Amino acid sequence: MSFDIMLIVDSIPKMLVGIGLTLHLLLLSTVIGLILAIITLLMRISGRWYLAWPAMTYIYVFRGTPILVQIFIIYYGLPQFDFIRESFAWPVLRAPFGCAVVALSLNAGAYVSEIMRGGVLGVDRGLHEAGKALGLKVHQRFIYITTPIAIRLAIPAYSNDCISMLKATALASTVTLMDMTGVARTIVAQTFAPYEIFIAAAIIYLVLTWVIQRGFGLFERRMSRYVKQ
Amino acid sequence: PQTASAETLRVGTECTYHPFNFRDANGDLQGYDIDVAKAVGELIGAKIEFVCQKWDGMIPSLLANKFDLIVASMSITDKRKQKIDFSDPYRVSIGQFIAAKSKNLDLFNADGSVNQAGFEGLRVGLQRATTYDNWIQAKAPNAEIVRYDSTEALYLDLKNGRVDAIMTNPMKAYLKFLSKEDGAGFSVVGPQIEEVEYFGIGVGVGLRKGNDALLNRVNKAIQTITKDGSLETFALKHFPFSIHPKKWKGAG
Amino acid sequence: MSDIVGWLDDYFWGAMVVLRVFGVSLLMAVLFGLIGSAAKLSKSRIAKSIASGYTVVFRGTPELLVLLIFYFGSAVTLTHIAQIVDPEIQFVDIPPFWAGALAIALVVGAYMTETFRGAFLGVDSGQIEAARALGISNFKTFVYVRIPQMWRLALPNFGNHMLSLMKDTALISVIGLEEIVFVAEIATTVTVKPFTMYAIVAVIYLAITTVITLVVSGLEKYSNRHLERAR
Amino acid sequence: MDEGGQQPVILLEGVSKFFGDFQALKDIDMAVKRGERIVVCGPSGSGKSTMIRCINRLEEHDKGRILVNGHELTGDVKDIDAVRREVGMVFQSFNLFPHLTVVENLMLAPRLVRKTAKPEAREIAMRYLERVQIPEQADKFPSQLSGGQQQRVAIARALCMNPEIMLFDEPTSALDPEMISEVLDVMVDLARDGMTMICVTHEMGFARKVADLVVFMDQGEIVEQNPPAEFFENPRNERTKLFLSQILTH
Amino acid sequence: MDEGGQQPVILLEGVSKFFGDFQALKDIDMAVKRGERIVVCGPSGSGKSTMIRCINRLEEHDKGRILVNGHELTGDVKDIDAVRREVGMVFQSFNLFPHLTVVENLMLAPRLVRKTAKPEAREIAMRYLERVQIPEQADKFPSQLSGGQQQRVAIARALCMNPEIMLFDEPTSALDPEMISEVLDVMVDLARDGMTMICVTHEMGFARKVADLVVFMDQGEIVEQNPPAEFFENPRNERTKLFLSQILTH
Numbered sequence A: 001m002s003f004d005i006m007l008i009v010d011s012i013p014k015m016l017v018g019i020g021l022t023l024h025l026l027l028l029s030t031v032i033g034l035i036l037a038i039i040t041l042l043m044r045i046s047g048r049w050y051l052a053w054p055a056m057t058y059i060y061v062f063r064g065t066p067i068l069v070q071i072f073i074i075y076y077g078l079p080q081f082d083f084i085r086e087s088f089a090w091p092v093l094r095a096p097f098g099c100a101v102v103a104l105s106l107n108a109g110a111y112v113s114e115i116m117r118g119g120v121l122g123v124d125r126g127l128h129e130a131g132k133a134l135g136l137k138v139h140q141r142f143i144y145i146t147t148p149i150a151i152r153l154a155i156p157a158y159s160n161d162c163i164s165m166l167k168a169t170a171l172a173s174t175v176t177l178m179d180m181t182g183v184a185r186t187i188v189a190q191t192f193a194p195y196e197i198f199i200a201a202a203i204i205y206l207v208l209t210w211v212i213q214r215g216f217g218l219f220e221r222r223m224s225r226y227v228k229q
Numbered sequence B: 001p002q003t004a005s006a007e008t009l010r011v012g013t014e015c016t017y018h019p020f021n022f023r024d025a026n027g028d029l030q031g032y033d034i035d036v037a038k039a040v041g042e043l044i045g046a047k048i049e050f051v052c053q054k055w056d057g058m059i060p061s062l063l064a065n066k067f068d069l070i071v072a073s074m075s076i077t078d079k080r081k082q083k084i085d086f087s088d089p090y091r092v093s094i095g096q097f098i099a100a101k102s103k104n105l106d107l108f109n110a111d112g113s114v115n116q117a118g119f120e121g122l123r124v125g126l127q128r129a130t131t132y133d134n135w136i137q138a139k140a141p142n143a144e145i146v147r148y149d150s151t152e153a154l155y156l157d158l159k160n161g162r163v164d165a166i167m168t169n170p171m172k173a174y175l176k177f178l179s180k181e182d183g184a185g186f187s188v189v190g191p192q193i194e195e196v197e198y199f200g201i202g203v204g205v206g207l208r209k210g211n212d213a214l215l216n217r218v219n220k221a222i223q224t225i226t227k228d229g230s231l232e233t234f235a236l237k238h239f240p241f242s243i244h245p246k247k248w249k250g251a252g
Numbered sequence C: 001m002s003d004i005v006g007w008l009d010d011y012f013w014g015a016m017v018v019l020r021v022f023g024v025s026l027l028m029a030v031l032f033g034l035i036g037s038a039a040k041l042s043k044s045r046i047a048k049s050i051a052s053g054y055t056v057v058f059r060g061t062p063e064l065l066v067l068l069i070f071y072f073g074s075a076v077t078l079t080h081i082a083q084i085v086d087p088e089i090q091f092v093d094i095p096p097f098w099a100g101a102l103a104i105a106l107v108v109g110a111y112m113t114e115t116f117r118g119a120f121l122g123v124d125s126g127q128i129e130a131a132r133a134l135g136i137s138n139f140k141t142f143v144y145v146r147i148p149q150m151w152r153l154a155l156p157n158f159g160n161h162m163l164s165l166m167k168d169t170a171l172i173s174v175i176g177l178e179e180i181v182f183v184a185e186i187a188t189t190v191t192v193k194p195f196t197m198y199a200i201v202a203v204i205y206l207a208i209t210t211v212i213t214l215v216v217s218g219l220e221k222y223s224n225r226h227l228e229r230a231r
Numbered sequence D, E: 001m002d003e004g005g006q007q008p009v010i011l012l013e014g015v016s017k018f019f020g021d022f023q024a025l026k027d028i029d030m031a032v033k034r035g036e037r038i039v040v041c042g043p044s045g046s047g048k049s050t051m052i053r054c055i056n057r058l059e060e061h062d063k064g065r066i067l068v069n070g071h072e073l074t075g076d077v078k079d080i081d082a083v084r085r086e087v088g089m090v091f092q093s094f095n096l097f098p099h100l101t102v103v104e105n106l107m108l109a110p111r112l113v114r115k116t117a118k119p120e121a122r123e124i125a126m127r128y129l130e131r132v133q134i135p136e137q138a139d140k141f142p143s144q145l146s147g148g149q150q151q152r153v154a155i156a157r158a159l160c161m162n163p164e165i166m167l168f169d170e171p172t173s174a175l176d177p178e179m180i181s182e183v184l185d186v187m188v189d190l191a192r193d194g195m196t197m198i199c200v201t202h203e204m205g206f207a208r209k210v211a212d213l214v215v216f217m218d219q220g221e222i223v224e225q226n227p228p229a230e231f232f233e234n235p236r237n238e239r240t241k242l243f244l245s246q247i248l249t250h
């Protein structure tokens, strides 16, 4: 076996066929994940056990198991039950894309809600008290004080999470999706040159990671105008 | 040349391709491929050690020296032969479509040629990097191909309606699916396909190139088990019918 | 239930494989993390850029790809290197267990590099000055003042990295190691009960990650004992 | 509801407060009349902060009655909101909102609580910034100011709600020595204008200059309360003497 | 190498220090004789910390000469180690090692630097803990002590290395008022025993009581240095006057 640099160069354009699907997966699941995360966060800090407990269980289960296993359970496992195949959710769960989005979003929801909770808890208690002492109501304090500060505190962790999500989209290839990794694996099956092809794929992922990091870096700088340098 | 007793050959196989190679509930490897590998090992006097490997990494792994032989129902094709060597075939290589009876698919014309219209937009499931993949890309390019990592998932998803049809090995499909309760509403569609151009001359043992001595010994062993009826015995262990067509001459 | 019983021993052995990979990669990952963070904090520009190259690459590439590259690539690379030494050698290889463990360790080690670096920086610089003012050498300051304090700061993140390491072991089925995901796959081919079979995998992982979480929070309590107010 | 003259604007009767088993306030009685200036001092942990935090219900007292400007502090949200509108508070650690500029910090409460229009809120804000003598810092962020400037902004922020009463919790103890005087100057100024004030501080010079009454607390109790002249020259209680000797020795 | 009598134990000649373009110390000259007690004061940012940090080379000076007990401070590691053994330093923020108990904090340097055996190190540690009057806290962790106690531990820790000279950088400015005196008491005690000391502080009572010389710094320069009586009663320089007026107002 030999190592063929030209093969890397040649295969990068071919791999880009899958980039659309990768980004599509990433975008959809971060957006849905964000919504789930907000709902979960509100449930957790609601102070009502019948809301907090389900939220905590959800977080516990999804953070405690590998995404790959979650994807397999959702994709291969759920149709074991007839009622699922007859339910309204079947059109989504029937398609591998739907399953991947469901798995990735649920995962993101669990992680991001913890990140946001960290941000909320990171807001200095003194600021709440100052708000109280000025007569601001609970929701006013949450909107005008907690939220903007928590967002800034959460950005670094959130940007890391988005990168983890990008990397997790690669697992979609295990349920027939032709995302970038799926395409790479198919090319390997034709050329029998895994080393070169996978490295080419890794290069593209690295570029995407860089773009995401950079974007968040700029956003954070904008949000941090008020922090002392 | 080598002393027989000292030699160990590592054999790559999928371990999930029932009933050709699979693991039973006791954790033991079973199946037609396994029987063939063991028989070959015995005849050439080598100890056999099995290595489980996902299908799409089978050839790369052989090339990367993860094991020495592939005995995994791998069809002998020209494309693969550019990378590795094959022994003589130890069974036929065929494919067939399977779909729900209710779909009434019309995939082939009366003369056996492909009916392109029938494939239009059809979601066909198959295993990544197989001969079926090559065949359908060439013969029915307007079908939508859905590639799986293992065959077992094919039946699950056919039943679940995620694909309209699958292309697979009919013997395996009969045993694993069509003869079972799950497969009740399904049947084969069209004839068995065995075009040598795509399916090769059959299924053989794969080896790294430049290993002619070993290749010769394997070939000799396969000839022996073909002639003495061992292959037929192996087949009948796993199938209720012979998988070797009458006209198939096998090795030699 | 009867579907499951015959497979329980396979799951058990699969879980053993998972734990072995976990143990080995954890040790390696800590090592990579310490070396990486030391390099990043060092004054040498070369060490710094190698370390940041390492973290950028391994934090930005999907674990699945890293694993595949290592599994297939290790043979190519090692063979090349070996052939420089001795052209007679045809193939050198590391077994899938070690390829898998190494790949996971490199990924998690990249994350640990950042955690350890942050923790070292988190030790108040006043502490280091106090040690210097007492005439304690740099090396001894590192061992007696910085490491014991850094450890406490690193622990929460370290716990998270242990969890992701544990979960990454699920991927090694892709390179043919017979751990629990693989067992589930095989069991599914026989029982046609994918949900049941994969749910067992999830439960096993949940159990292990729960234990890890408990151990880490115990350690956190222990390492923070000197901060508890005694009133 | 209006009480002028000698009616106290703040009245504490038998107020107790527990944190778990620990009693932070023990049966506190206190009456503050309109325009009075009270300085509270005492060792760390004696309950000074707890007491003034009870007055605008940042802490809930467990026993006794607290009346502020005629509103009794109970669980009733309306009363609490009314009280908080009438009581301004300044904290040791400033607690400015870091993500808002100085003038936005000042405008936030008038806009949200009093629904003041933006231009008007800005005008009020600028008026009080001038009062604390830093109108030129209006568009900076808090992190860009010195500690003394930040605390003056905090005072201005509380004043913007036009409170009847101001509470100060060690407003200068997080400040460098030279900045202390600039904050105390502002407070002296307020006191001269007749603002009702309760101020926890160890700045005895300030107490001497402006306080009508110095209250000494220890272990959750009010041990002694007297006008400053009497308090400093002639402390009665042993604990007061000890505290004064410690704080004034060097 | 031995200098008794009138030879200065600390000598700064034309010392300058730059942080980037910013000059924190401008051509400082100072001589401290054995047993002398110097108090350094001045506004924030005037270079007080920088100066004493240069003396045990926590900062490297850029120009001029610094001699400590006969060793010139250059890049030479041996000299620096020797100097650090002879100079003890106490920081504003205590800087106790939080993961070690009080007595372990005291034992660490003797054991690591002087290779003292464990029982002996412990004995020395207990001796100095008694000296700062908290032997009963030996086995607590620093976080379990009050600020004043922590600072006394920090002083004891420095004394355990048996230094010739002690440097203090605002040792009381992070403390609550009542704790300041307990720390100052220990320092007065040390001064009475004849320890050579340079002390950055704004506690003017302390300066009056023990200082042989008060040094006033501003903008990186020594503006005025005089015995305390002269310094407080009769400040010459305008900047000194302004500073004194600010710090003594309230």
Ligand SMILES: Nc1ncnc2c1ncn2[C@@H]1O[C@H](COP(=O)(O)OP(=O)(O)OP(=O)(O)O)[C@@H](O)[C@H]1O
Binding pocket: D019, D022, D024, D042, D043, D044, D045, D046, D047, D048, D049, D050, D051
């Ligand atoms: N939220 C709380 N939970 C438990 N104990 C508390 C809480 N707040 C205050 N305490 C305790 O109540 C006592 C009084 O606290 P408080 O803050 O009122 O004292 P203080 O006189 O303001 O002291 P300082 O001068 O240090 O600010 C202290 O012993 C403190 O530990």
Ligand SMILES: Nc1ncnc2c1ncn2[C@@H]1O[C@H](COP(=O)(O)OP(=O)(O)OP(=O)(O)O)[C@@H](O)[C@H]1O
Binding pocket: E019, E022, E024, E042, E043, E044, E045, E046, E047, E048, E049, E050, E051
């Ligand atoms: N490491 C550093 N990098 C850059 N500038 C510094 C550094 N250390 C100190 N300075 C600057 O040098 C000047 C003198 O600082 P120094 O800490 O000596 O002042 P100080 O008199 O001790 O003030 P304070 O009373 O606030 O402690 C200040 O302007 C400070 O900003």
Ligand SMILES: [Mg+2]
Binding pocket: D048, D049, D050, D169, D170
């Ligand atoms: Mg307080």
Ligand SMILES: [Mg+2]
Binding pocket: E048, E049, E050, E169, E170
């Ligand atoms: Mg200083």
